Amino acid sequence: MPTLITALLVAAFSFRLVSADLSSGLNGAEVNAVFPGDSNYADASRAYNLRFTLEPAAVAYPTTPEEVSSIIQVGVDNNLKVxxxxxxxxxxANGLGGQNGSLVIDMSNMKAITIDSSANTAVIETGNRLGDVALALNAAGRALPHGTCPYVGIGGHSAFGGYGFTSRLWGLALDPIFAINAVLANGTIVRATEDLYPDIFWALKGAAPSFAITTSVEVNTFAAPSYAIVMEYSWSSVDYEMAGQYLYSFQNFSLSGPPSALAGELVLSRGSEEGQVTFALTAAWYGDGDEDSANSAIQPFLDVMPTPTSSQILGDGSYIDSVSVLGGTTLDTSEAPDITDTFYAKSIMTPESEPMTLEACTSFMQYLATEGFTSNTAWFTQIELYGGPNSKIREIPNNATAFSRRDTLFTFQLYASSSNSLPPYPAEGFTFLDGMVSSVTSNMPETWNYGAYTNYLDNELENWQTLYFNDNYPRLKSIKDQVDPADTFWFPTSIEE
Known part of the structure; x- marks a missing residue:
């Protein structure tokens, strides 16, 4: 049974393209591709975050793993990053290389989803978006943990973790994956599991794009919950000191061990006047019972809070409707085009073993209520509940997969768009978000082992190797040295060889 990475390094290609020219090489491989100067190049190379304007050498659209292998070889022959x-x-914009001149392998033509209802497993090609995955699985009465935005691709999402509202119940999106079909830098097509190429499998579950092009994932699915609803509560124009106490109370509630079927995130936005914030909670329930069961789960937090300014229960009780409610748009991504934005984002992952102090919570809220009130950006922050005693995420050791921050209690998403969601992005937006982070970290011990979430990628982040990957980084670097010694799969935050 092949388990040694070194065996892959001497594996020969089943074919070798003779042309070193990019255009003729891709055409010779009979792969559809878009090049600079083509009429559709602007659309093919447009980033989701319009803060980035990049010019890839080409965007290629494979339909099979063999074509992916061919494209990689063309890239290697032309000394391109892939x-x-x-x-x-x-x-x-790492999916465009994060720089000019990369060869982009766009997976959007690989969208097969094959469900084995007898084994409750599925094979999902990585051109699929989360909304389409949810719809396909739900038709078979099944589901996976994943994020809320329907247009996010399953490949990148699961490669770097994949938190969603069912993650406390089922884990991260990468956790149900038991096999990954991928193409390595030398063109070898592999099926990696815990037994077949275990080091590669470990690395792919948390840092995949640095090591291979994933063509499909094989997953264990979950029975769609029998009952699911979304609960929204809002407290408008909250004084920052009270808001700090509310955050601290939510932290205490989260540490008390709410049921794993309960998910929640705080959503903070600009207050109606300086010194205040708008404080909201979006919660969801995925379990047996009815609305009373959901209310009972969240009630201990509501008991220590004032009466909300507004509250509502959303959804018809079905799981797929809760996915639609949280997504805020159609789940069928073929029905409407994706949207773009111009933004900067940062993140903080707080360790469950060392919760935030009341001082840190209040400092954060004070910053939002003052600097946030005068900011020339359209901003929000989400404080997502990862952990707590009943969370599935934390049951897996930090070193079990490349994803290293499983002992997290909260993940903060700090997000600020330009005022009209279009370029240019204001320079003040960067310092504004940097200040959000420091308002928390400067009020915690210097040894505070907080992290950052790779799916909320920050191209300005210093010490990203530790903040994203912590103690797992040395092993990732060692595997990178072996499977991609020429650093073919490079982007600004790829694992260093």
Missing amino acids: VARSGGHSYA
């Missing part, structure tokens, strides 16, 4: 694009939602 990157995969699944849904194209990388916050820093």
Whole structure:
């Protein structure tokens, strides 16, 4: 049984393209591709985050793993860096290479979803978007943990973790994956599992784009919950000191062990006047019972809060409707085009073993209520509940997969768009978000082992190797040295060889 990475390094290609010219090489491989100067090049190379304007050498559209292998070889022959694009939602345009001149392998023509109802498994090609995956699985009464935006690609999302509202119940999107079909830098097509190429499998579950082009994932699915609803509560124009106490209370509630079927995130936005914030909670319930069961789960937090300014229960009780409600748009991504934005984002992952102090919570809210009130950006922050005693995410050790921050209690998404969602992006937006982070970290011990979430990619982040991958980075670097010694799969935050 092949388990040694070194065996892959001497594997020969089943074919070798003779042309070193990019255009003729891709045409010779009979792969559809778009090049600079083509009429559709602007659309093919447009980033989701319009803060980035990049010019790839070409965008190629494979339909099979063999074509992916061919494209990689053409890239190697032309001394190009090669990157995969699944849904194209990388916050820093890494799916376009993060720089000019990369060869982009766009997976959008690989959208097969094969469900085995007898084994409750599925094979999902990485050109699929989350909304389409949810619809296909739901038709068979099944589901997976994943994020809320329907247009995010399953490839990148699961490659770097994949948090969603069912993650406390089922884990991250990468956790149900038991096999990954991928193409390595030398063109070898592999099926990696815990037994077949285990080091590669480990690396692909948390840092995949640095090591291979993933063509499909094989997953264990979950029975769609029998009952699911979304609950929204809002407290408008909250004084920052009270808001700090509310955040601290939510942290205490989260540490008390709410049921794994309960998900939740705080959503913070600009207050109606300086010194205030709008404080909201979006919660969801995925379990047996009815609305009373959901209300009972969230009630201990509501008991320590004032009466909300507004509250509502959303959804018809079905799982797929809860996915639609949280997504805020159609789940069938063929019905409407994807949208773009011009933004900068950062993140904080707080360790469950060292919760935030009340001082840190209040400092954060004070910053939002003052600097946030005068900011020339359209901003929001989400504080997502990852952990707590009943969370499935934390049951897996930090070193079990390349994703390293499983002992997280909260993940903050800090997000600020230009005022009209179009370029140019204001320079003040960068310092504004940097200040959000420091308002928390400067009020915690210097040894505070906080992290950052790779799916909220920050191209300005210092010490990203530790913040994203922590103690797993040395092993990732070692595997990278072996499977991609020429650093073919490079982008600004790829694992260094």
